[in-house]
Amino acid sequence: MELADRAVGLLLSVLSLSIFTYYTFWLIILPFVDSDNFVHKYFLPQEYAIFIPVFAGVGLISLLCLFIGYVMLKSKKKKA
Template identity: 40%
Template structure:
């Protein structure tokens, strides 16, 4: 079984790699003066997904948080 320190480092590394990927995808790639058929563009999705994917995750997160909250407070809520 993995120790807590190892799991923490693994999660931190994963999150850092996702943040760096998104940073280069949104803030660096559009300003690079390279052709569209370059090998660098093959590592990234088209730019229109750069805001649709985080928005979808945000909607799912807020919706899940709302469902979780309503599930736990349902017994304490009276509408009438």
């Protein structure tokens, strides 16, 4: 099982590093590149740089609140 854990850890590390690199290049370096350069076709418009993290954060907080509410209701039923 240790090998599977290492493989999953490596996969998650590579995935997070690639997302971080893409997002950093998108926000910091791309505004300084000419708009007619071919690199721009690989990136979304700049407006999505705010929308995607905001919607992901709202979704994560919503799921967290639903989970906490479910656990609280389940523990209340055990006491009664």
